[in-house]
Amino acid sequence: MKKKVIVLLLTFAMVFIVAGCSSKDNNEGASESVVVIAMGSGFSTLDPGFMYEQNPTLVANACYETLFKFIDGSDEPQTSLAESYTFSDDGLALTIVLKEEATFASGNPVTSEDVKFSLNRTKNLKGNPSFIADTIKSIECPDESTVVINLTGQDSAILSKLGYASCSILDSKVVKENGGTDAEDANTTDTAQVYLDATSAGSGMYVLKSYTPDEEIILEKNENYWGTTTNVDKYIIKLQGDANTQMMGLSSGDIDIALNLTDDTIIELEGKENVKVQNESTKTVGFLMMNEDEKIGGPVANNKVQKAISYAIDYKGIQTICGTGSITPESIIQVGFMGSKGEKDVSTATDLVKAKELLKEAGYEDGFDIDLEMSELDMEGVPLLDLAQIVKEDLSEININVNIVQRDWVAGYGDDYRDGKMGMTIIYWGIDYNDPNVQLVFLPGQQVGLRANWKEKGYEDITKKYNDILAETDSSKRSQLLVEVQDMIEEDSPFVMLAQASCHIGYNSKLTGVNFSDTYRVDVTEINIQ
């Protein structure tokens, strides 16, 4: 009997080995109309009402449409479901006429009631992306194809906000049938997330066929799509964020687009005939923050010390850590946004002599000791602690002895950072929506400014300029105002912008239209197979 059992078990093991060592998979990813994408997970829902992480915006952009959209890498929103729009003279009402031909995957037409439902739902769910509708006071639907969005105040970024994934327009009939509501108590009464995690209810080029968390997402062509389509019938999105396995999959042809490659892995891909690589800078920016309150910041509360520190940092070294494609913006608005002051010239930005002079003027000729409080977070895969090490080394050149203090994000760091209790730290800021106005939080009296205790008092002229920017809906004029406000803060800012994180994308050369996008990661509605 025992012999039989052993023989059986050994036979079973042999079957495993033989089955395993048979020929390579016949991969559908290499066939004509299916594209396989590998991207990181780290998100938990595909319901646009709760969506705020970067990766799922790729899916939202495929399955849903927004009133406005960023097309072909443009940083200005173009009409999408909106046919046309006008602002009222006081800038407090935005009237949008919808495209009549637009329909949802269900066949229902896209109406003004769907727009009202979708935006109100996002606002009332009180989830992470609800802030996007903060400036929306009310929504009116004079007729089926006209929407009037009344604003709480002038908001020059409203078109960009309406292009954000969480402002995707949902098929209200379908969502309501499945537990959705846009009522004020939606945060406790809406139950549509389970439905929207399993399927989509949008008007996009694709429909969500299945979503297995941490494993894969399958998108199939929307048979009722009302617009022009590409020749890709199906997307299989593998939720595999490891750069090495993405590189291996891309090399072997198992996947067609790898979204999370690193400097190391792109070296492995060099010379591969069927693979193309893009190294781009993202709009996620890492920065050094120094507290303006002397009781908290100590010496770094001094503007001259802050300036000295900005001259002591080796920005080239920071960029090396952040990877190929990383750049350093000259001021608070990243390169790629309108109103940006462009890229910092890293060959001249570091000036130790000037830094030492400034320290001497500030009364710290012999330097000082300072804590640099750091969390365990990473910026697009780069640990912030690595940046801290570079800054520590750089500041030692001007006799500033940095002591790196590690703290857990959820166990106090996050609270202290938000409450303005940190003397000096390095953290990052990812854009909430694709508009330069998101960076105005770095101004005195604004959200991030206050984290450095940089208060409005004494900077009323900057606040006025801030309000002018919010009110200015003309792009070229707003761009000019943005440059001006950055000039105004140049001497006093307690922030040193270190680098815009890089992003490495690899893709099969049979594909066209693959371009990194901060808003959608890659816009799958622009990809074709050659």
Add this chain to the structure above:
Amino acid sequence: MERLRFIIKRFALLIVMLFGVATIVFVLTKLVPGDSAVANLSQRSLSDPKIVEAYKVKHGLDQPVIIQYFIHIKNVFKLDLGTSMRTNQSILYELKRCFPATIELATLAILLSTIFGIFFGIISAMKRNSIVDQIVRAISVLGVSIPSFWFALIMLYVFYYKLQILPGPGRLSASFSAPVAVTGFYMIDSLIEGDFLKFIDALKHLILPASVLAAFTMGLITRTTRSNLLDVMSTDYIRTAKAKGLSKVSVIVSHALGNALIPVLTVIGLGFGNLLGGMVLVETIFNWPGLGQFAYNSVKSLDYPGIIGVSLLIALNYMLINTVIDILYGTIDPRVRCK
């Protein structure tokens, strides 16, 4: 009858232990410094007290801790483990989704480690102090000491990237859609669907992660089998069997192995328990959507219901495995049953 009474007693004890685990895990999650809202809300949302308040109300975090505890215990006994703060799905749904993937992988891993571990252990004991013994012992030490994440990457690099004889990460190739979930085990569900190619594909995807996971337990089983077999081989009844003229293989298989395997059973059981609860790294590298990944994500986002759900499940696994091992002890060795 005696055995039935033993089993009933063990299962009654299991309920009491689960209550204890539920209490300890709840207390520990509350003692750990950290704020679930900070972990799950964006920086911008955290600056809005209304959103933070809505989050706490939604997840019952606005209640006093003692009330939260009583609600938690009541729900556990109603088999309602609550809703994940991270995914907004019911914890039971999440466990049901993740657990089959883990069991499927852990079962193959334990099967491989048992087969090869016992086999190598026997060979090593039979060829004591020979070159074969030295090689086997080196392999078992390597299996125990090699870091699993590194081994996983090496295995992928060699068998998937370079040799291209085994598939890469995931449970299925891109050319196959997931089978309709009946059991959650892809191999079984694909057979139920009648798709043999999908079955083979699912099997092939199991080989690399299962081999990586099997390495550690195989090393332990090899060492335990070898040392126990050597102990048993020096006993009087084995000497008697040899004196009766039985062949070496017959002595080992028919007389020595049964007794030598009793401690091995414990190693196998605990190894299986470890595999069910602790394969975060391997699951991450092989993109295996199992319990390890769910546990990791739950801890990372301080998803209290998720952490408690996984802990209870892992504790339950250990208790069940220990109960089964105790029963098996009695089957292998009647003296244990009598005691």
